[in-house]
Each structure stands twice: as C-alpha cells, then as structure tokens.
Amino acid sequence: MIDFGFLWQAFVRLIAGLPITLELAATAILVGTVLATALAIVAHLRVPVASQCVAFFVFCIRGSPLLLQMFIIYYGLGQFRHELQSWGVWPFFREPYWCAITALVLSVGAYGSEIIRGGLKSVSAGLIEAARACGMSGFLLYRRIILPIAFRQALPAYGNEVILAVKATSLASTITIMEVTGIAAELISQTFRAFEVFIVAGAIYLTLNFIITRLIALLEYRLSPHQRDLPVKTNIEARP
Incomplete structure (x- = not known):
C-alpha cells in the first residue's frame, strides 16, 4: 500500500529544491537562447571560418551526452586550476x-x-526583397523582418527544447547540486523508499512542464493572429 502521508512529506521536502531547478532552467534557457541566436545567424550568413567553428561546436555538443559535458566542466577543468586562476575564472568554475x-x-x-x-x-526570399526595397538592410532587416518571422516559425520546435532543458536540470544533481532530483536522491538514501519519492519527483516535473507547454501554446496563439478562426475548407459542394 502507498503511504499517502509519506508522499506528502516527500513533496514538502522535494518542493524545497524547485527554486534551484527553476533558476537553472531559466538561466540556461535565457542565456542559451541568446547564444543560439548568435550561432544561428553566423551559420545562416555563412561567415568564413566562424561558420565552420560554429558547425564544429554544434557537432561536438550534439554528438556527446550532456552528462559527460557536465563532468568535463566540473571535474575535468580542475586539472587546469593554475591556468584558470591566471585567467581569473577559477572562482567561477x-x-x-x-x-x-x-x-x-x-x-x-x-x-x-x-x-x-x-x-x-x-x-521567404520575397519578404526579404520587399524589406530591402523599403530601405531595410543589415541589423534593421534582421530585427524587423527576419528574426521575428524566424522565431515564430521555430517556436513549436523550440518549445520542445525548453522542456528538454527543464528536464536536463536533473543532471545537476550528479555534481552535488541539491535541486529536486538531488533532494530526491538524498531522501531515498535516508528512507529507502525509492518508489514513492520518485513518484513525487516525477509529478513535480510533470506539473512544471505542463505549465510550460501551456505558456508556449499561449505565446504561439498570441503570435499567430492570422491563423485564428480560419474558415474550414471542405470538398463538399452545395447542391442547388
């Protein structure tokens, strides 16, 4: 039998790690989006040398596990402590x-x-040519035309990346950060009741991601006024 009293106690313990989870996710998504936009523009413009560096970076990150990358940064960079201290970034890493x-x-x-x-x-090339005909070029063209349309087109797929980033915060528990999963592991080591603890942790992540999906759907709706209340097309012809 499931002890609902223990489920509530586990929920109270785990919810204390939610602020850290949200901080990790929010910072990663906000800063990562800025980085992703810059990398995408460089790759899209095919800047010599820089676009090749971007392609190599994307290949390395996408081709290796996030957990391995986290271990390399946390454990591996410690071998270069003197160099990092000379550069003044050791307190960060x-x-x-x-x-x-x-x-x-x-x-x-x-x-x-x-x-x-x-x-x-x-x-579309037609929109870009029309913007250039109106005198837009360079940064103004990207800010007013290209980036808004690109973000709108990429929003559904990027919403999935946001959800994956939230779930990926659970890996931070492997380097001693006590977010939701880290507290869950500690609670299991104290009570040996893995099933109940992980059920509660899973419910917290499900609730959080449900809220995020609803917010993304709302944003998508707000950015698509032209697609609201479209007439339904049918192949049925009215008879006289």
Whole structure:
C-alpha cells in the first residue's frame, strides 16, 4: 500500500529544491537562447571560418551526452586550476552551480541554434526583397523582418527544447547540486523508499512542464493572429 502521508512529506521536502531547478532552467534557457541566436545567424550568413567553428561546436555538443559535458566542466577543468586562476575564472568554475549552468547553456545554445537556423531558412526570399526595397538592410532587416518571422516559425520546435532543458536540470544533481532530483536522491538514501519519492519527483516535473507547454501554446496563439478562426475548407459542394 502507498503511504499517502509519506508522499506528502516527500513533496514538502522535494518542493524545497524547485527554486534551484527553476533558476537553472531559466538561466540556461535565457542565456542559451541568446547564444543560439548568435550561432544561428553566423551559420545562416555563412561567415568564413566562424561558420565552420560554429558547425564544429554544434557537432561536438550534439554528438556527446550532456552528462559527460557536465563532468568535463566540473571535474575535468580542475586539472587546469593554475591556468584558470591566471585567467581569473577559477572562482567561477570551482562552483558546481556555475558549472551546471555552463553545461546547460552550451547544450541549449547548440540545439537551439539548429532550430533557429531552420527558422531563418524558412523566411521567404520575397519578404526579404520587399524589406530591402523599403530601405531595410543589415541589423534593421534582421530585427524587423527576419528574426521575428524566424522565431515564430521555430517556436513549436523550440518549445520542445525548453522542456528538454527543464528536464536536463536533473543532471545537476550528479555534481552535488541539491535541486529536486538531488533532494530526491538524498531522501531515498535516508528512507529507502525509492518508489514513492520518485513518484513525487516525477509529478513535480510533470506539473512544471505542463505549465510550460501551456505558456508556449499561449505565446504561439498570441503570435499567430492570422491563423485564428480560419474558415474550414471542405470538398463538399452545395447542391442547388
């Protein structure tokens, strides 16, 4: 039998790690989106050398597990402590929180850049030519025409990346960060009741991702006024 009293106690314990989970996810998504946009623009413009570097970076991040990347940043960079101290960045990389943020940002940036690049390629040449005919070019063209359309086209797929980023925060528990999954592992070691604890942890993640999917759907609805209340097309012809 499931002890509902223990489920409530586990929920109270686990919910204490939710702020850390939200901080990790929000920072990774916001900073990662900026990075993804910059990488996508460089790749889309095919800037010499830079676009090849972007392609190599995306290949490395997408081709290796996020957990391995997190271990390399947290454990591996410690071997270069003297070099990092000389550069003044060792206080940053010695903290597990910032190591987790770095790994998550790089992951969101790499995966998100491919999604946004697909959105950039979906912008029709006719719209770009029309904008140029109106005198737009360079940064103004991207800010007013290309990027808004690209983000709208990429939003459904990017919503999946946001959800994956939230779930990926659970890997931060492997480098001693006590977010929801980290607290769950600690609670299991104390009570040996893995089933109930993981059920509660899963419910927290499900609820959080449900809210995120609803917010993304609302944003998609707000950005698509032209697709609201479209007439339904049928192949049935009215008879006289």
